[in-house]
Amino acid sequence: MGRKIGVEDYFVSTREILLYYADTDMMGVIYHANYLKFFELGRTGFIEDLGYKYVDMEESGYYAPVYDVQVTYKKPLRYGDQAFVKTWVELNDGIKTIYGYSVINGNEEVCAEGKTTHIIVKKDNFRPTAFKRAFPEWYRKYEEVKKK
Template sequence: MEIAETTIEVRYAETDQMGVVYHNNYLVWMEIGRTRLIEKLGFRYFDMEEAGYLSPVLDVHIHYGKPLRYGQKAVVKTWIKGYDGLRVTYGYEICYEGTNEVAITGETEHVCVTKDDFRPVSLRRTFPNWHKAYLKALE
């Protein structure tokens, strides 16, 4: 299984009044991790969009564990958890840098759609190279 790791330094603006990372920022970090994984596989979301397609989020699941705080560093681990040629599910684990203690776990589900009318398309047919790379990344 192919895993991308991205280090994030917790910025003050990402924290709430309790001094912990505001829950919504984990979604942003998951997007950063997902983008890094796709780049590691040799592709870019930008190229997909330029070709007239998007990959919207269909579903999100996050389990919050021990909160991260300002000044700490997190490692976002991202992998392909499931893929059927149409939908892809990415898995995430956000850990404390250096200890691998888990702060959150989560997953997002996506589908490829046309930019104009949001009709789902088969990644297998529309982007066969992505399809092959996703299958290989699952191994």
């Protein structure tokens, strides 16, 4: 699923998005908030493609909540369209990780672009902790594959 693309020097994971009728709004297009679910699908796939699992982070006593989200809608998706989410790491500074996303249709047209910023917090008290301290190997892997 995930693959290096072109001559770029970063790893991009690709996941197919299944669009359901229930995902549409009154205008017949995919409801805007569903793109956050698509980003989560992409982020989870990205993590899995690198050999990790988010659930392992939770079982180790940590969460990685969304701190910030940004989405720009460029072209509507409709029920019946083919769609994919491409995901990569934009920034990984040891404290926060910024994932980049591109939602494309079956014609490879960009329908939405966005970013989510995540921090690592301890499950028991939600106090922030450094990603590179809590998960040094995972952090180093992100450093290897992030967008340069």
